[in-house]
Amino acid sequence: MGTNDGRAAGVQAPEIKNSGPSAKDVVEYLRGHPEFLLGNPDVLRDLTAPQRWDGDGVVDMQKYMLDSLRGEIDSLRDCAQEVIDTSRFNMSTQTRTHAAVLAMVTAQDLDQLFRIVTDDLALLLDVDVIVIGYEPDFPGSPDLITSRITDLEAGVIDSLLGEDRDARLISETADSSALFGEASSLVRSCALARLRAGENTPEGLLALGSRGKTFHPGQGTELITFMARIFERCVHN
Numbered sequence: 001m002g003t004n005d006g007r008a009a010g011v012q013a014p015e016i017k018n019s020g021p022s023a024k025d026v027v028e029y030l031r032g033h034p035e036f037l038l039g040n041p042d043v044l045r046d047l048t049a050p051q052r053w054d055g056d057g058v059v060d061m062q063k064y065m066l067d068s069l070r071g072e073i074d075s076l077r078d079c080a081q082e083v084i085d086t087s088r089f090n091m092s093t094q095t096r097t098h099a100a101v102l103a104m105v106t107a108q109d110l111d112q113l114f115r116i117v118t119d120d121l122a123l124l125l126d127v128d129v130i131v132i133g134y135e136p137d138f139p140g141s142p143d144l145i146t147s148r149i150t151d152l153e154a155g156v157i158d159s160l161l162g163e164d165r166d167a168r169l170i171s172e173t174a175d176s177s178a179l180f181g182e183a184s185s186l187v188r189s190c191a192l193a194r195l196r197a198g199e200n201t202p203e204g205l206l207a208l209g210s211r212g213k214t215f216h217p218g219q220g221t222e223l224i225t226f227m228a229r230i231f232e233r234c235v236h237n
Helices: 023-032 041-046 061-105 110-125 156-161 177-183 222-236
Strands: 129-134 149-151 167-170 189-195 204-210
Touching: 061 110, 061 222, 110 129, 110 222, 129 177, 156 167, 156 177, 156 189, 156 204, 167 222, 177 204, 189 222, 204 222
Parallel strands: 129 149
Antiparallel strands: 129 204, 167 189, 189 204
């Protein structure tokens, strides 16, 4: 008698088909949507370029062009990421500067203003040292006689900034002992802004020093200049 267990001779188990699209489906989709790779350039990174010609001395231009396109995509991605990082840094710096300005305008007198700038703003601005310096003036300004003010030699501000500049960013400081004093060995980069003379105050300098590569000439000087103008107004008033 024959068996009836479903395993009759010659009967094979049904083949399990892959539920994903077939190669034909993919080809038809790409042909029907020729802009697909333009909108999804990352797909090119995972593709294997076909070798159209084999043999020594034969240059496969198709593969070269695809590899070149991949390189351009990588460069664009790196450039975009750099722009994003720079934008985030600028927003952070702007927020810190606004906080510093708000702190300055709350000062009740010059002594408190100088203390806020030289002590509190370093933490707010994420720098290591902040110096307020004034060149000699005749007659002297008694309000500026305090341990929180650095006495600068005549002409040093123009030598640091240049006669026609109000701000400067320096990535590698040289001998800065005359400006940063005991902290000079710590300072690697700095931001300098001119403090314009007032009715009772001489020309001065606002200097921010950092042990890292915080400042460099490629950055804008608008924020440090803005902060210097606010400080001037607080002092002159």
